[in-house]
Amino acid sequence: MSNTLAIIKPDAVQSGKAGKILSHLEASGFTVKALQMTRISAVQAGAFYAVHRERPFFDSLVSFMTSGVVIPMVLEAEDAVAKLRGVIGATDPAEADQGTVRQLFAESKERNAIHASDSDDNAAAEIAFFFSEHQRLGL
Numbered sequence: 595m596s597n598t599l600a601i602i603k604p605d606a607v608q609s610g611k612a613g614k615i616l617s618h619l620e621a622s623g624f625t626v627k628a629l630q631m632t633r634i635s636a637v638q639a640g641a642f643y644a645v646h647r648e649r650p651f652f653d654s655l656v657s658f659m660t661s662g663v664v665i666p667m668v669l670e671a672e673d674a675v676a677k678l679r680g681v682i683g684a685t686d687p688a689e690a691d692q693g694t695v696r697q698l699f700a701e702s703k704e705r706n707a708i709h710a711s712d713s714d715d716n717a718a719a720e721i722a723f724f725f726s727e728h729q730r731l732g733l
């Protein structure tokens with residue numbers, strides 16, 4: 595078993611889809627190990643998405659991710675990183691496979707409902723970004 599980080603993004607929280615997304619993730623075989631509702635600052639969002647700093651959509655992405663509540667969570671499954679990326683679908687909901695979280699719940703390429711870590715190393719770093727050492731003790 596391994597862990598990954600998912601974030602239900604502000605578009606999905608604001609439109610009342612968080613519960614359905616959580617159900618979908620559990621039905622897909624993930625165990626929710628830790629979860630919080632929080633807001634992030636522009637500095638935090640910029641640090642989280644530092645790899646995209648030079649992209650034309652960076653400022654808009656930071657603005658979106660700071661526009662409302664986000665729900666970061668630690669999900670456990672066998673091969674959790676790859677499994678979650680399959681379950682959420684392509685970045686652009688128009689290109690996401692039928693039945694994936696983004697096909698079902700996302701609005702657009704930016705407002706795409708959910709984030710998922712893209713490697714085990716990034717999962718560990720992203721889990722530490724949102725959850726304290728104390729909160730990570732039980733993982």
Ligand code: CMP
Nearest residue numbers: 646651655685703704705706708709710
């Ligand atoms: P995420 O998987 O969290 O990783 C980076 C985010 O940037 C992505 O989801 C989208 O929210 C956003 N993003 C990626 N590409 C684009 C794009 N071409 N235009 C707007 N937003 C994008």
